[in-house]
Amino acid sequence: MIDLTNPIFHDEDAARAHLEEQRWPHGAECPHCGERHNVTKLEGKKHRKGLYQCNGCREQFSVTVGTVFERSRVPINKWVLATHLMAASKKGISAKQIERMLGVTYKTAWFMMHRIREAMAPSAKADGPLGGKGKTVESDETYVGGKGKNAKKGKPVPKKHAVVALVERGGEMRASHVPDVTAKTVRKVLFTQVRRSSTLNTDDSLLYYWMGRDFAKHASVNHSAKEYVSRDGKTHVNTAESFFAILKRGITGSFHSVSEQHLQRYASEFAFRWNTREANGFNDAERANAILKAAEGKRLTYRRTGDAQDA
Ligand SMILES: [Zn+2]
Missing domain, CATH: 3.30.420.10 (Ribonuclease H-like superfamily/Ribonuclease H)
Incomplete structure (x- = not known):
């Protein structure tokens, strides 16, 4: 069950803090050079909210840099809500439904969902082959x-x-x-x-x-x-x-x-939910958070699909 009154679905700051918690459980990490300690949060009116300065490589970044949510005009809280809705819908949810629930255009809903699916796709690096001796x-x-x-x-x-x-x-x-x-x-x-x-x-x-x-x-x-x-x-x-x-x-x-072009993405979406189903110890919120965590490092894969416009 999703608690729709949770501020992470309505408030950009709360949503950003939530995403930061998922992505950086041990504090902000520079996506450009991997610096974990020498990082300063930029505060005050001069700066965009959620901006950090890396004192290692001097680059600035926010929590969406290097994720499927990067460079989106859609507020983070809507991304977090869409992610939770997709995580909780056992049989999938249509772009039409996301359009209505988020108050975005159909086209935006469609692009958002494909980006979230990209986060749900297995990554060759993290996920080795299945099975093994005795399995x-x-x-x-x-x-x-x-x-x-x-x-x-x-x-x-x-x-x-x-x-x-x-x-x-x-x-x-x-x-x-x-x-x-x-x-x-x-x-x-x-x-x-x-x-x-x-x-x-x-x-x-x-x-x-x-x-x-x-x-x-x-x-x-x-x-x-x-x-x-x-x-x-x-x-x-x-x-x-x-x-x-x-x-x-x-x-x-x-x-x-x-x-045919999109079937692999749908298949990966359903496989992700299967792998994070209740019997494997995940509730809806934990499944959604697993997607938010996996959103990292998928941006490049996403670009290759040629959909990196809009949304
Ligand atoms: Zn850096």
Whole structure:
């Protein structure tokens, strides 16, 4: 539950202080050179609020520098609110809804949400591969979009897009949008994101036949024979499937359709919420704060998407 009366959602100063607390739990840190101690807060009317001076490199900075919130005209409290709303919405929230709740234009809401999704995307540096010795990783794939009901009469049915989910049993998961479901493509996803010392669980798709041999163990359930869990209860891909159920409900319910270009971002958004779900010890506020923390260092990634205009 979000306490909407919390000043961090209405007051810029309170929101900035909140963001500073998340990003700099041990005090302000210069984003340019990493200086932690020799930093002065610039106060008084001459300065923009929240401005710091680094006495190491002489650069000035505020808490949004180097984050997905950098150089935005939207007040920080609206960023914090949008982040909390996205964190708390299990099936996702539409840009239309954010537009109404924040009092911003649709275009701004849309850009804000993509920036927040960027913060939710896994970072190669911080997040290593899944699994390992004695651990089980489920791999499964699904198709999203392409529902006939959204197609205009006489127009072709929109293309379906494939997503591969990798779930470490009792741990984290990753969701990857893939151009196709071929052994070559899926193999590449698996080999970069899963440790070979893991036990791999899949369905009986032939896709995994050869690549399964590269893992410590490969066990599969025979979906074509309606076997969903092995007799000993150890082999299944039910966790991956429950993730897909949420992703699909979200995409049809909140977004109606998702273009191929943006599918990876939605998949990462849902994976982030899954990894920070209640069963993993996060409440809504803690999940939101995890996004605010992750907003750092994603700015460059964001620029590469070519959306760094507006908002
Ligand atoms: Zn510095």
